Each structure stands twice: as C-alpha cells, then as structure tokens.
Amino acid sequence: MSNQSESPNPTSSSNKITLKTSDNEVFEVEEAVAMKFCTVKQYFDDENNNNVTSGTSTTLIPLPNVESHPLAILITYCKKHLEIKANNADNKKEMEIDMEHYEREFLKNVMPQELTELILAANYLNFKEALDFFCRAVASAIQNKSVEYVRKFFGLESDFKPGEEEKLREEFAWSFEGVDED
Amino acid sequence: MGPTPSSANDRSERKKRNAKTTIQSLEHDTLCMIFALLDFFDLARCSAVCKYWNTIINKSKLLREFYAKQKQNSTDFSNKSTCSETSLKTYLEELAMEHHGFSLQEGLIDIDQWKGHSVGSWLYTSGR
Structure with a gap:
C-alpha cells in the first residue's frame, strides 16, 4: 500500500x-x-x-x-x-x-x-x-485454528506457568478436537 | 515521571516498543469485540493462548453467555441452577458433546477418524 x-x-x-x-x-x-x-x-x-x-x-x-x-x-x-x-x-x-x-x-x-x-x-x-x-x-x-497456530500468527508466546497450560487443555479437551491443520 | 537516566536509553526503549506492535497491544475492549465473533470452541482454545487472553475470556463472560443462552433454550440442563465455574465447565463440555452429536445427525460432514474420548463419549475429528 x-x-x-x-x-x-x-x-x-x-x-x-x-x-x-x-x-x-x-x-x-x-x-x-x-x-x-x-x-x-x-x-x-x-x-x-x-x-x-x-x-x-x-x-x-x-x-x-x-x-x-x-x-x-x-x-x-x-x-x-x-x-x-x-x-x-x-x-x-x-x-x-x-x-x-x-x-x-x-x-x-x-x-x-x-x-x-x-x-x-x-x-x-x-x-x-x-x-x-x-x-x-x-x-x-x-477460527478453528490450533493454539500454536494462533500464537504463531500473532507472534505470541505462552506465558503460563508449567502445568497451567496442560490443565487448561485438559479442561477444554473437547475444544481441541478437529481443528484445522496448521 | 522522574528524569530519565539517559536519553539514549529512552530512545532505544521507545523504538523497541514501536517495533513490537503485537496483538497484545490491543485493548481489552477491542479484544472482546474480536472474541465476541468466535464460537465457544474457539473461545475455549483462545483461553489457552496466553494469560492475558485467558483472563479476558474468563472475565468477559463470553463463555458464560453461551452457557446462559443455551440454558434458556434447553430443558435438559435446567436442573443445573448454579452458574459456578465447575458447572459451567461441565456444561460447556456437555454442550460440546451435543454439538458434535448434532453434526453427526445432520450427516453433512465426512468423518476422518473415530476415536474414544477421555470423557467416555464418542467423538469424531474432522474439519468443521
């Protein structure tokens, strides 16, 4: 532009x-x-x-x-x-x-x-x-992208303490099904 | 604001800040505008991206709104009267199952793979 x-x-x-x-x-x-x-x-x-x-x-x-x-x-x-x-x-x-x-x-x-x-x-x-x-x-x-894709897309890094992210992923396991390929 | 120790330092700091306009620079309200356009699957995943997003999504009540809206439409879950965090999470899980179930009934998707889910229900994985 x-x-x-x-x-x-x-x-x-x-x-x-x-x-x-x-x-x-x-x-x-x-x-x-x-x-x-x-x-x-x-x-x-x-x-x-x-x-x-x-x-x-x-x-x-x-x-x-x-x-x-x-x-x-x-x-x-x-x-x-x-x-x-x-x-x-x-x-x-x-x-x-x-x-x-x-x-x-x-x-x-x-x-x-x-x-x-x-x-x-x-x-x-x-x-x-x-x-x-x-x-x-x-x-x-x-939309419908993996957490890793979203982070990469926006240049973000995880700042969770060890274990915190795993806990979230476990809690919301159902939301991690069937996302698009990165 | 006190006097800065060195102007060179100040300059380089400002340069660094300008160079790093990431999505993190977005204000709470703007992020909420974006999150409001997502479905609850996306929201749940976004809450695992970083602490800032997690806090916003948990505080924004966006997931809770889904919960409330769906609860109104559904009698199946009307016995869960409290909106405590535990029941919300359980509910969202059930909602997810139901959603997967409906997609199957509609038969509009191709199933790539069947697999047992940790919670005990059958789920499919496919591009939604």
Whole structure:
C-alpha cells in the first residue's frame, strides 16, 4: 500500500483536511474521508465552533496516536468504502457484494502485524466500519485454528506457568478436537 | 515521571516498543469485540493462548453467555441452577458433546477418524 493514497484530486471541489501523524507525516484528505474518522470529526467540529469567523479550512489535525503507515491504509480503505457506497446508493445488496469483494482483496495485502496496527489506528480514530472489518478479519484468522497456530500468527508466546497450560487443555479437551491443520 | 537516566536509553526503549506492535497491544475492549465473533470452541482454545487472553475470556463472560443462552433454550440442563465455574465447565463440555452429536445427525460432514474420548463419549475429528 502506498503512502501516496492522499493524491490530490483536482476535480474535487470538496474541502481538504490535513492530518498529521505521530511520525510527523502530513496527509491531506477530502473532508468526506476525514469525517468518517469520528475522532477527527469531533476535533474538526470543536475547532469550527471555537472559530466561527474563519471560513477557510486550514485546520491541521494532529493524530499523536496514529502512525503514517496504518493511516495511509485506512485512508485508502475509507475512500474505497465511500466510493462503493456512492456507486450503489440505491442497491444495498450490490453494495455489500462489492464491499465484500474489495475486503477480500484488501486482506491479501495485509500482514498479521499490520492488522493489529490497523485495529489500533481505527480504534483511536473511531472509524467504526474499519474497526468492525479488521476485528472480523482477526476473528476469521483465529477460527478453528490450533493454539500454536494462533500464537504463531500473532507472534505470541505462552506465558503460563508449567502445568497451567496442560490443565487448561485438559479442561477444554473437547475444544481441541478437529481443528484445522496448521 | 522522574528524569530519565539517559536519553539514549529512552530512545532505544521507545523504538523497541514501536517495533513490537503485537496483538497484545490491543485493548481489552477491542479484544472482546474480536472474541465476541468466535464460537465457544474457539473461545475455549483462545483461553489457552496466553494469560492475558485467558483472563479476558474468563472475565468477559463470553463463555458464560453461551452457557446462559443455551440454558434458556434447553430443558435438559435446567436442573443445573448454579452458574459456578465447575458447572459451567461441565456444561460447556456437555454442550460440546451435543454439538458434535448434532453434526453427526445432520450427516453433512465426512468423518476422518473415530476415536474414544477421555470423557467416555464418542467423538469424531474432522474439519468443521
């Protein structure tokens, strides 16, 4: 995914909002995109209320908890999300099909570690659709997988005391039947 | 926050933290959102992944919700009135057996292997 997802669109007449990440990268995004991030929207609304006389949108919104890499991906996702919604305004079913297709393709390019970063960023930005989507993606990665697979997938290590894990496995022996091959 | 002994130390520590964004960095609520999408087989296994997940799953009452929901739908288990941990675990085990049983009745799965289960019931192993 490129960092240039905020490429300027000269034909667009909408306002731009500037976001600044924790690693000091600046993203100029369309207002419609930025407003999907509820945290940004809140900040933006507050700024506007405090500063009613200013008609221009020169606001720079700092995002101290979001790094540029996940933000770029989130912006791409958000743009596509809005585009699919606009293209299928009168057909919810079609919209869902398009979205599902896009999300499937999207996940092919996302590493497990990125998924975590994306969840953290989407959570901070309060971008609900993306958060839901990434949580679903993580859940389906875990579904019907062995404990070892889940650990490996997320780079986790067991921190149980000797015997504790064995006890759990014994207690929940029924849940260890028939999991997928690692 | 006191003065840091050395800024270099501080920097390297911060770098280390940034480099290690794992699933552990996820907050309790976010993990719960994920766990809420799993079935109770997955939840039980996830509780054996690490202590943090174990605590969340045990405290989140997600397994308990399964228990409560199933108990409402089922009269077979209505005599187990207490929601103590022991009965929950026993119940989940029974639920698992029942689930396996239903799958067999539906006959939609291919059985790879039959084997005796430690608890005394017959179980199959297959890709669900």
